[in-house]
Amino acid sequence: MSDTTYAKGLEGVIAGESRICKVDGEQGRLYYFGYRIKDLAANATFEEVTYLLLYGELPTVDQLIDFSDRMRKSRDLSPPILQMIKAFPRESHPMELLQSTINFLSGYIDHKIEHSPTCNCRQTLHQIAQIPGVVAAFYRFKNGLDYIPPRDDLSHGANFLWQLKGEEPDPEDGKIMDKCLILHAEHSFNASTFTARVVASTLSTCYCSISAAIGSLFGSLHGGANEKVMAMVEDIDTMDNVRPWLETALEEKRKVMGMGHRVYKAKDPRAIIMEDFLRTLSRKYGETRNLDILKEVEKVFREKMEEKGKPIYPNVDFFSGAVYSLLGIPSNLFTPVFAIARASGWLSHILEQRSDNRIFRPKALYTGDVELPWPVLEERS
Ligand SMILES: CC(C)(COP(=O)(O)OP(=O)(O)OC[C@H]1O[C@@H](n2cnc3c(N)ncnc32)[C@H](O)[C@@H]1OP(=O)(O)O)[C@@H](O)C(=O)NCCC(=O)NCCS
Secondary structure (H helix, E strand, O other): OOHHHOOHHHOOOOOOOOOOEEEEOOOOEEEEOOEEHHHHHHHOOHHHHHHHHHHOOOOOHHHHHHHHHHHHHOOOOOHHHHHHHHHOOOOOOHHHHHHHHHHHHHOOOOOHHHHOOOOOOOOOOHHHHHHHHHHHHHHHHHOOOOOOOOOOOOOHHHHHHHHHHOOOOOHHHHHHHHHHHHHHOOOOOOHHHHHHHHHHHOOOOHHHHHHHHHHHHOOOOOOOHHHHHHHHHHHHOOHHHHHHHHHHHHHOOOOOOOEOOOOOOOOOHHHHHHHHHHHHHHHHHOOOHHHHHHHHHHHHHHHHHHHOOOOOOEOOHHHHHHHHHHOOOOHHHHHHHHHHHHHHHHHHHHHHHHHOOOOOOOOOOOOOOOOOOOOOHHHOO
16 A cells, blocks of 8 residues: 555545444435434434444344343442542543543453453443443532432433432433434444444453543544533523624634534434434423524524535534533533443444454554664753
8 A cells, every 4th residue: 555545534544344334424314234313213212222233133122121121230330330430539521530430340340251352241231331320420429429329210311310310300301311322322433433443453352442432532523522512602602692703713713613524514414313302302491592502503604614615514512412401411421421322332343343353553654754863862952
């Protein structure tokens, strides 16, 4: 391969084969194992989608009952994990805690096989089942509250709200939470998933692969965008301020968070569904300010970008923060919520990578010096 194949940020580069997820950026369509995101969000539970991602096919009734039961029984956190969460510095970001906890968790898994590079984590499902409890526990300890044990009669999403707030969520809110997790569960070779696959390709463990992926998701150009979107809404504050705020941002060449996508050249299909959830919840709680400001930002931003010949649309993170706020989730937990969902996709990719593995090892386009004369230490300036 010659250096002429260089593409900054690997744009347009095909880095591997995958059956898991198709992102049709031109049409604005998304599929998990061939099923449309629209149908999955309308009809499935997060547990059903997780089964699909881990086994490559939809479960039968009996398979789903058994799988959900296993996932729900794996939810509770053991005392050493709770102690670790309690001891973690309160000022740290929950993503930093989450990344550390995943590897800490692996030390407390009984099954020897789970420590080996051949483990598939399909048996214990700890990484998927326990992440919501870790996030909720960190939030509660930080606020001087006790750990709420999980409930096995609630969906993955509803149980997260329960463990976070200690109140049974309204059934519609629980359902929306579960569906938000479906929307974020998988998205092909994005930065964090690619990270998970690179680590898996060295034959490292599922735990190391997932903790690396969490580190990648933490960045504001990836998972951190929804937190930044809500900070933007707070900063804009009023409808009248949308246009001047955007004009200044664009003049200063700042990125408008929640807008744009490497792959989508149309509106992200997840943003369309997320907007529907936001409308439902805004109406229900009589709080439309965030929705109104976001819609105005979308309108003015798109207008401005089209003038420059750059059609840029909202991505999934544009509306998700406002949805989570109405579900009572504090903004520093938005990215951890993304991780709660994406753990299923990461695991799916780790398993696929291992099924036909070759270690990732791209080349760099070297732009440094060569053959420099060796300067004696004392003579260096
Ligand atoms: C998602 C994102 C990282 C994609 O990046 P990318 O494919 O590398 O695209 P680029 O950053 O090169 O953008 C291409 C052009 O559109 C502009 N652009 C893209 N997204 C923009 C945004 N959100 N606000 C302002 N301008 C944007 C860029 O300034 C660039 O203009 P230029 O060609 O004049 O330099 C980028 O759109 C972005 O930073 N968005 C905001 C963060 C976000 O919402 N992330 C969540 C993704 S799910």
